[in-house]
Amino acid sequence: MGSLASERTVVGLAAKDATGVLSPYTYTLRKTGEEDVVVKVLYCGICHTDIHQTKNHLSMSNYPMVPGHEVVGEVIEVGPAVSKFQPGDVIGVGVIVGCCRTCTPCKSDIEQYCNKRIWSYNDVYTDGKPTQGGFASTMIVDQKFAVKIPAGLAPEQAAPLLCAGVTVYSPLKHFGLMAPGLRGAILGLGGVGHMGVKIAKAMGHHVTVISSSDKKKAEAMDHLGADAYLVSSDAAQMAAAADSLDYIIDTVPVFHPLEPYLSLLKLDGKLILLGVINEPLQFVSPMVMLGRKAITGSFIGSMTETQEVLEFCAKKGLTSTIEMVKMDYVNQAIERLERNDVRYRFVVDVAGSKFES
DSSP, X not given: OOOTTSOEEEEEEEEOSTTOOEEEEEEEXXXXXXXXXXXXXXXXXXXXXXXXXXXXXXXXXXXXXOOOOOEEEEEEEEOTTOOSOOTTXXXXXXXXEEOOSSSHHHHTXXXXXXXXXXXXXXXXXXXXXXXXXXXXXXXXXXGGGEEEOOTTSOHHHHGGGGTHHHHHHHHHHHTTOOSTTOEEEEEOOSHHHHHHHHHHHHTTOEEEEEESSSTTHHIIIIISOOSEEEETTOHHHHHHTTTOEEEEEEOOOSOOOSHHHHTTEEEEEEEEEOSOOSSOOOOOTHHHHTTTOEEEEOOSOOXXXXXXXXXXXXXXXXXXXXXXXXXXXXXXXXXXXXXTOSSSEEEEESTTOOOOO
16 A cells, blocks of 8 residues: 555546646655545546636646546545544545635635635645646545545445535525425536435425426426426516525526526525636626525535535435446546536546556
8 A cells, every 4th residue: 555654656637738638647646644544536526617627717727637526435544643534434525625724714614715725636735746636546635625425325426426416505504595395496407406406305495497498307307306497598487487486506607697597586585606607797786686685606515514415415315317437438528518418427437447558
């Protein structure tokens, strides 16, 4: 396994430039620290953010970059001060791997809002080394930023919950939207959206899926269990649904108008933005003022909430709907994800792939 004092040489798939094409890349991990765990990567989900980062859509990418932030793996070694995990544990690593631990968000157990958060890839760790993600054979992570995968949850099913799942769970919890009987909607039926339907239904909500066409209606209602389906381009349907929703979870990651959806909210309803969009959105203020409505946002979730959503899904018997692929298919999978051609999350079988040549 190597000693705690030595660096490890690993192989991953990295983007070398803004084309975003991934190819084999050999690099070293930092020396294992006192509170670090060494993780053999088993599975890693593919998130839309991986496209933004590898293709430099946000003008902040550094190369070479090994993406992947929905990581499930087996602990193979622990630092001497590690108390949460032991070798053989199956754990998850999500979007962030570091924070300052002294600011208000950190002290409030919402470290994802720390201004000095460290991303799991495309960032620099405290030792000056670049962080690299889960499209690789091995990772090292501080125990604070890992969670235990519950025994009743298949590891490949757990991977999307580390980003997509907690991204939906966190705002529902924070904004007091977990009580049974609420009427909510999920806008956009992708990786995050499909988990939104499942989690909201498991909380006892009446769930509407909103989409631009009816092509996903059967899938939304028959497979995911949505209660209603609303085609946003159908003016009559939208008018009939006015003032009917307590909240809308907006997962769409590209520019779209907000006003049609604000009209669907009840008094004090909330439109919660979860998609990463790199251009301004627009609305007229009376749409918000005349119903005391709120447009707000939420970003992934805390480590506590990540553990909570895993336990919630295990208890409720929820699973993500995934398509398993090998490492040699990742570039094609990313191309398909850009076309929304996936049902609903790609998960890479990292440990079962040969990609070191």
